[in-house]
Amino acid sequence: MSTEPEPAAEETADAVDPGPGAPGTADGSGAPAQDGSQTAAAQTGADAAGTGAAGADVAGVGETDTDGTDTDASGGDGAAGQASEAEAELAAQRVERERIERRKAERQGPIAAGGKLSGTAADLLAAVRAVESGEKPAAPVFGGPEPTRRPAPEPARQSRPAASAEPAAAPAGPAPEAVRAVREVLAEGGAPEALAPQTAALLGEGAQDALRADPWQLLRVAGVRPEQADGFARALLGAECGPDDARRGRAVTVWLLEQAALAGHTALELPRLTETLARRGVPDPDAAVQSTLAEGEALAFQDALDEPGTRPEPTSAGRDADGEGTDEEGADGAERPVRVLVGLERYALAEESLADGLARLVNSAPKQDGSAADWERAAGSARGSAAELIRAAAAHGLVLHTGGEASLAEPAALLRTAHALGLRAWAAAHGPLGRDRFAAFLDAPGEPSEPSELSEPSELSKPSEPSEPYEADSVEPGFTAAAAVTLAGLLSGAEGPGRDADGALDLDLLVVLDAPQLDVESAALLAESLPDGARLVLAGDPAVLWSAGPGRVFADLLAARVCPQIASRRPDPGPLGELVSGIGVGELGQVEAPGKEVVIVPVRDPGEAVHRTVQLVADSVPRAIGVPAEETQVITPGHGGAAGTRALNAALKERLNPGPGRFGGFDPGDRVAYSPVPGRTLPGLVTRADAEGLHLACAGGTVVVPRDRVERSVRHGWALTAHQAVGGRWPAVVVVLPGDAAQALSRPWVYTAFGRADRHLSVVHGAEQALPRAVAEVPAKPRTTRLPVLLAPQVPTDA
Numbered sequence: 155m156s157t158e159p160e161p162a163a164e165e166t167a168d169a170v171d172p173g174p175g176a177p178g179t180a181d182g183s184g185a186p187a188q189d190g191s192q193t194a195a196a197q198t199g200a201d202a203a204g205t206g207a208a209g210a211d212v213a214g215v216g217e218t219d220t221d222g223t224d225t226d227a228s229g230g231d232g233a234a235g236q237a238s239e240a241e242a243e244l245a246a247q248r249v250e251r252e253r254i255e256r257r258k259a260e261r262q263g264p265i266a267a268g269g270k271l272s273g274t275a276a277d278l279l280a281a282v283r284a285v286e287s288g289e290k291p292a293a294p295v296f297g298g299p300e301p302t303r304r305p306a307p308e309p310a311r312q313s314r315p316a317a318s319a320e321p322a323a324a325p326a327g328p329a330p331e332a333v334r335a336v337r338e339v340l341a342e343g344g345a346p347e348a349l350a351p352q353t354a355a356l357l358g359e360g361a362q363d364a365l366r367a368d369p370w371q372l373l374r375v376a377g378v379r380p381e382q383a384d385g386f387a388r389a390l391l392g393a394e395c396g397p398d399d400a401r402r403g404r405a406v407t408v409w410l411l412e413q414a415a416l417a418g419h420t421a422l423e424l425p426r427l428t429e430t431l432a433r434r435g436v437p438d439p440d441a442a443v444q445s446t447l448a449e450g451e452a453l454a455f456q457d458a459l460d461e462p463g464t465r466p467e468p469t470s471a472g473r474d475a476d477g478e479g480t481d482e483e484g485a486d487g488a489e490r491p492v493r494v495l496v497g498l499e500r501y502a503l504a505e506e507s508l509a510d511g512l513a514r515l516v517n518s519a520p521k522q523d524g525s526a527a528d529w530e531r532a533a534g535s536a537r538g539s540a541a542e543l544i545r546a547a548a549a550h551g552l553v554l555h556t557g558g559e560a561s562l563a564e565p566a567a568l569l570r571t572a573h574a575l576g577l578r579a580w581a582a583a584h585g586p587l588g589r590d591r592f593a594a595f596l597d598a599p600g601e602p603s604e605p606s607e608l609s610e611p612s613e614l615s616k617p618s619e620p621s622e623p624y625e626a627d628s629v630e631p632g633f634t635a636a637a638a639v640t641l642a643g644l645l646s647g648a649e650g651p652g653r654d655a656d657g658a659l660d661l662d663l664l665v666v667l668d669a670p671q672l673d674v675e676s677a678a679l680l681a682e683s684l685p686d687g688a689r690l691v692l693a694g695d696p697a698v699l700w701s702a703g704p705g706r707v708f709a710d711l712l713a714a715r716v717c718p719q720i721a722s723r724r725p726d727p728g729p730l731g732e733l734v735s736g737i738g739v740g741e742l743g744q745v746e747a748p749g750k751e752v753v754i755v756p757v758r759d760p761g762e763a764v765h766r767t768v769q770l771v772a773d774s775v776p777r778a779i780g781v782p783a784e785e786t787q788v789i790t791p792g793h794g795g796a797a798g799t800r801a802l803n804a805a806l807k808e809r810l811n812p813g814p815g816r817f818g819g820f821d822p823g824d825r826v827a828y829s830p831v832p833g834r835t836l837p838g839l840v841t842r843a844d845a846e847g848l849h850l851a852c853a854g855g856t857v858v859v860p861r862d863r864v865e866r867s868v869r870h871g872w873a874l875t876a877h878q879a880v881g882g883r884w885p886a887v888v889v890v891l892p893g894d895a896a897q898a899l900s901r902p903w904v905y906t907a908f909g910r911a912d913r914h915l916s917v918v919h920g921a922e923q924a925l926p927r928a929v930a931e932v933p934a935k936p937r938t939t940r941l942p943v944l945l946a947p948q949v950p951t952d953a
Contacts, residue, residue: 328354328361335362340372343386349375366390370405380406380434397435403442406434408451411498415704418937420505420674421455421497443496453502456492457943495940501704504678505940508707511681513948515551516716521687523662524548524575532571539722540564544571546718547663547689554669554711555693557722558734559883559909564722565665565693566595569637577662580650582641584668586836586853587882592667593638640853641666642834645679658685668881669694673703673833674941697738698906699880700934702833710941716949734909740901742929750778750914757920760796760892767797768805770888770916771872779914781886783810784825788873789907790890791898797890803870810872817843818864827871827878828852828859835878837871876907887911888918896924900932 328336328351337350339362352375354361364371369387372378383405388395396402410430414422424443431439446452529548533541539557543564546553555565565581572579581596583589643649644659651660664684666672669692672680684690692708700706712719725731729751736743745752755770757763771786788806793799807813813821820826824840828850838852847860848868859868873890889907891899899921908915919925 332359332361336365338362339365339390340386343369343372343389345372345382345386349378352376368401368405369395370399370402373405373409380409398437400441400445403431403436403438404446404449404451406431406436407442407446408498410434411452411496414938415498415501417935418700418704418706419497420501420704420937420939421495422938424454424494424496427496447496450499452496453499455495455497455502455940457495457940459491459493495938501674502940504674505705506944508674508678508681509941509944509948511678511684512552512711512716513945514686515681515684515688515690516949518551518686520547520549520551520689521662523572523577528575529571532575536567536571539720539724540567543568543691543720546720547572547691550718551687551689552717553689553691554708554717554719555691555722556696556712556719557693557724558695558726558731560724560726560731561693561722562592562595562667563724564720565667565691566592568691569596569663569665572663573637578651578660579637579663579665580644580661581638581665581667582644582650583638584641584671584881585834586640588668589638589640591883596637641676641680642831645676645683653683654685656685657683659683659688661685661688663689663691665691665693667693669708670696670698670706671701671881672705672707673701674705674707674939675703677705677707695909697902698909699877699902700937702877704937705939705941706937707941710939714942714945716945730908730911730913730915733915734905737901737905737908737929740930742904742926753914753916755916755918757892757918759920760801760894763797763890763892763918763920764801764805766918767802767873767888767890768809770918771806772809775886775888775914775916779886781914785884786886786888787879787882787884787910788888788890789876789879789910790873790892791895791903792875793869795892795894797892797895799869799873799875802873802890806872807870817848818861818868820848820864820868820870825871826850826852827869827874828857829867829869835874837882876903876910879910880906883910883912885912886914886916888916890918891921891925892918893920893922895921896928899924899928900934901929902934904929 332354333350336354336357337347340347340350340353343365349372353365353372356374357364357371369390370383372386373380373383384395384402387399387402407427410427411422428439428443431442436442443452447454526548529544533544533548536544539561540563543553543555544567547568555561557564569579569581581589581592583592639649647653654660661684666680671694672692681690692711694708696709696712700709711717726734729745729747729749733743733745733752736745747753755766757766767788771783771788775786776782788802790797790799790802795801807824811821811823811825813824815821820840820843822840822842826838826840828836828838830836836853836857838850838857841849841851841856843849847858848864850857850859850868887907887910904925908917
């Protein structure tokens with residue numbers, strides 16, 4: 155499906171595409187990747203001012219689907235006198251980042267598994283070129299003894315600052331005088347004056363002077379592209395402005411790394427980065443990278459390359475105690491090739507912190523809550539993969555669980571077991587829809603029969619013998635409401651058990667659902683928030699789209715094999731389950747659907763696709779299936795284009811809730827998608843609008859979005875992209891595939907979109923052979939990450 159044009163999407167795609175089979179990336183093997191994360195849009199004027207951390211409308215970096223990351227990270231929710239959930243979450247993340255900085259300072263040097271290389275940036279680049287050209291092997295270039303890593307079985311944890319019980323104060327905006335001064339500079343350079351508030355907030359005190367000294371600082375503002383920053387610089391600097399300006403080289407380098415992060419990468423390989431800098435008109439890419447590293451705006455790493463299929467070996471991406479580079483030799487003393495990566499500090503620190511936190515869980519024995527005999531009796535009362543999950547959680551601090559929608563019954567059985575044994579057990583989902591869906595599994599009185607499970611024909615759970623102390627069905631009625639929360643609410647303190655005196659989450663066992671949606675920053679905050687002795691179970695479907703943010707945490711852990719992995723053998727039932735399961739293995743076959751569970755609606759052009767979609771939602775599905783329009787979700791590949799979310803939402807609003815749209819295009823009764831922070835979409839309904847802002851019934855409560863944040867954090871929600879819809883399920887789903895959608899389609903996209911339907915799926919199909927070809931031949935684009943390499947030195951080799 156077409157989206158608004160992005161002038162340089164191809165070049166940026168080259169920067170973030172490490173190529174097939176590149177070490178440290180994910181391709182079609184293993185867990186499929188997401189089909190795209192949104193990048194900053196090439197917009198000007200008020201549109202550019204309204205873009206958020208990941209842009210406004212255009213799917214970038216060669217991708218088409220958007221993910222709800224097109225909003226301002228500080229989007230407000232509104233209750234008067236109190237901070238929003240988004241602000242509380244951001245405050246929690248700030249506390250975690252401060253803790254990471256303290257940890258880094260206490261170690262008197264870089265993190266042992268990775269950090270900024272020693273010496274000058276020029277030395278780094280010279281060494282890299284020597285390795286690449288074959289003039290010098292890696293060991294002499296990056297010589298020095300390898301530091302010793304010490305994976306302690308019971309690593310001690312440093313105290314964390316306790317989370318404040320009071321909501322975080324809303325961050326103060328820039329002073330009006332500062333905004334006016336920045337606005338004058340923007341006007342002088344021909345840039346949209348609407349960018350002034352964002353620019354003043356980003357550059358801080360003296361922003362106007364910083365812009366005059368380095369006009370390419372404007373590139374830090376979301377939505378601004380290099381060609382726009384170049385025009386601004388030419389207007390301010392005149393003859394002094396040139397493509398070889400070191401300021402421009404640094405700014406474009408950082409911008410490309412930010413675009414890579416929006417596409418899911420935590421770092422880029424150095425050759426790919428310099429190649430793309432050259433395409434961006436940087437005359438000396440090596441010098442640009444050198445300057446960026448010297449100014450501390452990015453970090454460089456070297457990772458050892460291993461043979462495909464082998465376990466990653468410990469790398470010397472950091473420095474030894476004397477600040478000298480470490481060598482790259484295998485156990486037999488042979489020199490090993492390395493790759494050099496460049497990444498932004500925030501993601502490097504997050505990935506390092508995540509590796510440390512996960513290694514602590516893997517290497518530590520879980521707290522002994524309940525005797526081994528009690529756990530074994532509990533597992534004995536279950537069957538198949540549910541029993542395996544209970545046994546694994548009893549003995550290990552970190553467990554991975556994979557499966558589809560029906561497999562949620564198994565984490566639910568684990569939670570009931572843990573609660574019956576006296577553990578403080580919780581489950582956290584990606585969003586409120588997933589939370590409420592899992593709560594329904596917890597509400598179920600025991601587990602349904604499972605005659606189709608491959609290894610065990612009987613039920614996963616059966617009543618315990620009277621003599622056994624364990625009874626899973628003995629949980630009190632309030633258990634469900636207390637045990638199911640959203641991950642954002644858990645980390646911010648808005649939901650869940652809160653934190654103990656050390657700042658750790660006050661729990662013994664945590665099941666994280668929708669685990670493929672974990673990016674490195676949220677996963678690092680989660681891992682560092684767990685107390686010693688806690689058990690963490692990451693559960694999810696590895697075939698769905700990956701996280702909107704950088705990283706592929708769940709897929710990396712599955713590939714690293716550092717902890718038990720329990721694959722559910724509980725299939726999703728019915729024709730929909732059969733269809734989606736086939737897509738997961740690359741087969742798009744016909745299924746028998748006697749109850750009209752699956753309906754294909756052929757169309758010839760996008761205009762007809764919009765017309766038939768409205769007809770299905772408003773008439774056909776309610777009449778033939780019995781699902782009302784408010785319980786039917788439309789999913790399409792992108793926001794723009796003749797059959798994107800904008801066009802579909804406009805047509806659906808006209809049919810289902812016509813109105814003048816007096817408040818930013820919204821009226822009471824409008825269905826909306828609210829994104830309080832990038833990457834998280836909450837479904838809601840407009841209730842009213844007033845001077846305070848737009849009032850939404852959202853996530854079981856009331857949210858007030860201030861006027862100045864409505865445009866960039868609220869969209870109409872009758873139609874969503876697949877990434878916005880991930881983590882949710884609806885009674886009926888209409889997937890729209892117009893004829894120009896071929897470039898947007900991939901196996902994980904189709905799997906995710908089709909898998910959102912619970913009872914009925916209609917496919918408005920104009921893509922012809924592009925659909926089966928995408929399912930059979932188009933895996934997800936790879937992502938470059940470092941988590942497996944960082945974990946390798948810290949966990950036992952036989953894990």
